[in-house]
Amino acid sequence: MKLPDRNHRFPSLTQAWQDLNTAMAVADEHGRVQYAHAAKDYAAEVACDPQSSLEEKVAARSIMVKAMGITGELSKFSRSNQAGIATSSFGIEID
Numbered sequence: 001m002k003l004p005d006r007n008h009r010f011p012s013l014t015q016a017w018q019d020l021n022t023a024m025a026v027a028d029e030h031g032r033v034q035y036a037h038a039a040k041d042y043a044a045e046v047a048c049d050p051q052s053s054l055e056e057k058v059a060a061r062s063i064m065v066k067a068m069g070i071t072g073e074l075s076k077f078s079r080s081n082q083a084g085i086a087t088s089s090f091g092i093e094i095d
Helices: 011-025 029-048 054-071 073-077 079-083
Strands: none
Touching: 011 029, 011 054, 029 054, 054 073
């Protein structure tokens, strides 16, 4: 993935990309997860900033998804896990 050309506006986006690359290169699981969490946090700053361009937001969200894949957070949102979550029914009740 290529970062937007104006990444000097958001050093957090550059830092997120560097932390994600480090997370993928680190040998130990703890270090990998820590760098992935850092990448996700830096990317979230850019994704939530109203001054970010669409290109910057897309790049930040891409980094966040990849980082969440490393930390295991994406598995929490899988369809099989969602099916096991108890939710209250809001069906129509007829008297």
